[in-house]
Amino acid sequence: MKIFETLYVCRTGKTEQFYTLYIERVIVNGCFTNNVCSFIQNLSLDLNDAKKKSELIKKERLLNFKHLEAYSCNIEFSESKRKEYCTLKSFNLEWKKTAKGFITDPNSEFWDSWREKKDILKEAGFRVFKDERLKIFKVFFYNCSNEEMAKKLELLNPENITISGNYVGELNEKISKPMVCSMVYEREGYYGPKKHIILIDKQGNQFKTVYSGKKQTPEKDKECFITGTVKDHTVLNSIKTTILTRCSFK
Secondary structure: OEEEEEEEEEEEOOOOOEEEEEEEEEEEEOOEEEEEEEEEEEEEOOHHHHHHHHHHHHHHHHHHOOOOOEEEEEEEEEOOOOOOEEEEEEOOEEOEEOOOEEEEOOOHHHHHHHHHHHHHHHHHOEEEEEEOOOOEEEEEEEOOOHHHHHHHHHOOOHHHOOOEOOOOOOOOOEEEEEEEEEEEEEEEEOOEEEEEEEEEEOOOOEEEEEEOOOOOOOOOOOEEEEEEEEEEEEEEOOEEEEEEEEEEEO
16 A cells, blocks of 8 residues: 655635645545545744744654555645545445545446455445335445544555465255254344354365245254355455355255
8 A cells, every 4th residue: 555645735715824744645445546635733823933943843754654555745835725525436436425435336347356255345435225116226325434444445565465264066056964053143134134144164264154034953063964055255254155046954
């Protein structure tokens, strides 16, 4: 990840009596770019004092971000107030800024990444939801501070993502084998609550099935014999997972 910052020392106040610090930050991480310019603090009424304080802030930031792939910090002086703004560029999409964050219409590039790195993208702050009025899906990325943004975008660096496990079977193939139920939880679905079952076979491969109704639920940490059809292959919590449908448990 790369971060490029400019510390703007500019004049603000009713009579422009304050020397004020604004920071413009550009975060670059693969296909993600976030550009922010925001107010930090009033520095001083005296120019020389403001220069000294901004130099100290620069030194501190150079130490804090020395672990990054690339980091630069420059100081510029301006007689006019800097405009505050925040923009996000990712997946070749145009993001609209709202009071709570950014929103956009997903494209094929986003859906490809969502299927492969869903848990990573959620951890970074991306959410998918359905606009009930328009009957279409939207993508939301919530707004946060510069430091939080840097940490979250760092999660999206491919070098920080380790995918483990193996997929089992081909799509529409029927599978029958003993497995151990590792997790059972319930979430509200569009037509009511749904049960989510995570299972592990003897080779350590991970499976998942989701269903509603009163179908039998396997007990956590107990072995059972599963018969189901391969619906999809995806990554959950950085583990390759085989999605099963029409499952029966014995």
